Every structure is written in structure tokens, then in C-alpha cells.
């Protein structure tokens with residue numbers, strides 16, 4: 432199949448591109464390299480350096496005629512969304528809407544859209560959070576990511592658009608941009624490998640759900656290939672919360688770091704504890720994470736060690 436991957440120069444989608452190409456598929460990438468990197472781009476992919484909001488995106492669809500679109504390109508920093516809400520909305524809502532309209536116009540068989548389980552639900556009323564949990568985003572980023580899910584629902588009904596929305600947890604692994612949602616793993620690993628002391632904001636007992644990049648890639652492959660996932664919104668998570676203190680301990684062991692963390696005041700606007708249930712993804716498309724958090728962190732540390 433021919434897959435158009437937006438954001439294919441970024442952390443997560445570049446791994447997806449590598450997997451698709453290894454599996455023998457044709458891949459086209461649209462990425463403006465705003466937070467992605469040329470070096471992440473698989474040389475076997477056709478690359479268009481372009482903003483998803485650009486009208487020329489339509490010409491790429493026209494020329495390439497993808498079977499499937501996997502839409503990862505986004506303004507993905509929660510902090511930036513607080514400071515520049517209009518920019519966040521422009522990229523994440525208007526940009527996504529343009530991708531959706533192109534999918535409809537060019538008869539794309541399926542659109543896989545990437546949403547966030549960490550930012551759409553707000554402060555959890557129960558844990559683990561499932562898809563039936565109320566949606567109360569506490570950041571502009573959470574609002575814009577969720578808004579697109581409504582468009583998908585609508586365009587499925589009005590225009591027959593076929594989609595799956597994946598609500599990611601904190602994704603971690605090689606190539607991670609340290610300032611994203613799950614940057615703590617990449618930052619701690621890089622710092623401790625250099626013998627530097629990491630900072631923990633708050634008491635370190637805040638819980639997040641972490642899933643290794645390979646499992647995230649697998650969720651996209653299933654969403655593309657398993658029709659049972661059509662027109663569902665699916666949490667992709669481990670169902671387990673890990674604390675920052677736990678991350679510190681695991682990475683400390685893996686790196687051989689001998690110091691202790693420095694604690695600083697908690698950052699504002701952060702949900703204290705969230706982890707999400709992926710029972711629905713398991714039932715609908717047979718997805719569940721295979722890499723344990725400990726193994727995944729060790730892989731991350733070894734990857735970073737190899738780059739030093």
C-alpha cells in the first residue's frame with residue numbers, strides 16, 4: 432500500500448515510516464521540519480518539505496494518490512499551546528482539517544489520526560481512564576487535539592471518511608525530542624549518562640502512562656490494516672502509571688549514575704496522576720503493549736549511550 436505520513440521527520444512518525452518501508456510499503460512524507468529532523472527521514476521515502484496548512488498539500492495528494500494517510504504532524508508542545516493558543520489551533524485544527532478535506536477529495540481509504548490520552552481527559556475522575564471518561568482538557572493542546580476527533584466523526588457520517596483516532600500515552604524511545612510530552616525519559620537518560628543531576632519537578636510521585644515506540648508503531652500498523660478498527664477512537668496505553676521517581680531509579684541503574692535528583696517546585700497546569708486503559712484497543716484490533724517499561728528504558732539508555 433502507499434501511505435502518506437505527515438510529521439514523518441519527527442520522533443514517532445519517523446519510526447512508523449521505517450517500519451512501513453521495511454514491510455515493503457511505499458511511503459510519502461509531508462513535514463515542514465519545524466521540530467522534525469532531516470536525519471530522521473528514511474531515504475527510501477518520498478519527502479515533501481511542506482507545512483500541512485499549505486494549499487500545495489492538495490497537489491501532493493493529487494500526484495501521489497495515497498491509499499492511507501497517517502497524520503502525526505502537529506504542534507505537540509503543551510507549553511507552547513499555553514503561550515501561543517492561536518498558533519496551536521491553526522496547526523492542530525486548521526492543518527488537520529485540510530488533511531481531512533484532502534483525504535475526502537482524493538478518495539483516501541483510511542485516515543489514522545493521532546490524538547492524546549494524556550491531554551484530552553483532564554484531571555481523571557477514575558483510573559485507568561477509558562474512552563468513556565468525560566473530556567475536560569486542561570490545556571489548549573488538549574482542546575485542539577480533541578476538536579479534530581469531532582470532525583472525523585462528522586465527516587465519517589457526511590462523506591464516508593474512514594478513520595481511526597489513536598489517543599497516545601507518553602511515548603518514549605530513540606529519537607525522542609526531549610521537550611515533548613514524555614521528554615522526561617530522554618532528558619533523564621541523557622543527563623545521567625553525562626553524570627549530570629536531573630531535576631524532578633514536584634514530589635516525583637506524579638504518575639504517567641509510558642509506552643515504548645515499537646508498540647506505538649504496531650498500533651498504527653493495526654489501525655491501517657485491521658478494518659475492525661475503522662471509525663473508532665482508541666486509547667493506546669499500558670493501563671499502568673509510572674512515577675518520575677521510578678523513572679529516575681530505573682535510569683540510574685541502567686546508566687550507573689551515582690547521584691541523587693534535585694527537587695524543584697511543581698510545574699503549573701499539569702495533571703497529577705493519569706494513566707489510560709487500552710482494553711478497547713485490545714478488543715477492537717488486538718493491540719497491547721509488549722515492551723515493559725524497564726526494558727524500554729534500558730533500550731533508550733543503550734541507544735543514547737551509543738550516540739555519545
Ligand SMILES: NC(=O)c1ccc[n+]([C@@H]2O[C@H](COP(=O)([O-])OP(=O)(O)OC[C@H]3O[C@@H](n4cnc5c(N)ncnc54)[C@H](O)[C@@H]3O)[C@@H](O)[C@H]2O)c1
Pocket residue numbers: 437438439440441442443444461462463464465466467468481482483484502503504505506507522526545546547548549598599600601602603608611612613
Ligand atoms: N510524544 C508523545 O508522547 C505524544 C503523546 C501524545 C500524542 N503525541 C502526538 O504524536 C504526534 C507526533 O509527536 P512527536 O512526539 O513525534 O513530535 P515531533 O515534534 O517529533 O513530530 C512532529 C512532526 O510534525 C512536524 N510538523 C509540525 N508542524 C507541522 C506543520 N505545520 N506542517 C508539517 N509538519 C509539521 C514536525 O516538523 C515534526 O517532524 C503529534 O501529533 C503529537 O501531538 C505525541
